[in-house]
Amino acid sequence: MARFSQKRRGFIQTLIVGGISGWGLFRFFSASKSQETLLATVEDKRxxxxxxxxxxxxRFALIREQGHVYALSLVCTHLGCTLTVTSTELSCPCHGSTFDRHGEVTRGPADRPLPQLRLVRRADSWQVYG
Structure with a gap:
């Protein structure tokens, strides 16, 4: 009888620890993806x-081309340096990666494009979220 009670107690403890661990993992992964912060509100005419x-x-740039506005992260996808913006490209001063004005890699060592940030139009301004 005592043996059965210890097994049941161990099972209940495992169930509780597993449930709490699962809840903690769920909270960690769901919170990290859903938290977007407002980086800036910019008047369209600027x-x-x-x-x-x-x-x-x-560490972002708002770019307008042919009437289309988009926001690009200025964090290099190679090692996280802040990019420099010119009229034709975005370049990394640390390791020489370059990106076109749409964020696509034109020269490595970076191998991933720059992420676009979410823009929301509000009347005559843009809100940038990242």
Whole structure:
């Protein structure tokens, strides 16, 4: 009888520890994907035509081309350096990677494109989330 009680107690303890661990893992992974923060709110007229408005502190650029506005991260996908923006490309001062104005890799060592950040249009301004 005592043996059965110990097995049951061990099973219940395992069930509780497993449940708490599963809940903790669920909270960790669901929270890391869903938390987006507002990086900036920018008036539309501040974004130059065929140009870029660079936010070095927040590490992103708002780019307008042919009437289309998009936001690119300025974090190099190789090792995380902050990119420099020119009129034709984005370049990494640390290791020499270059990206076109749409974030695609044109020269390595980076092998992944730059992520685009989410933009939301509000009246005459843009909200950038990252």
């Amino acid at each position: 974004i130059p035509e065929r140009g870029a408005l660079v936010f070095r502190q927040q």
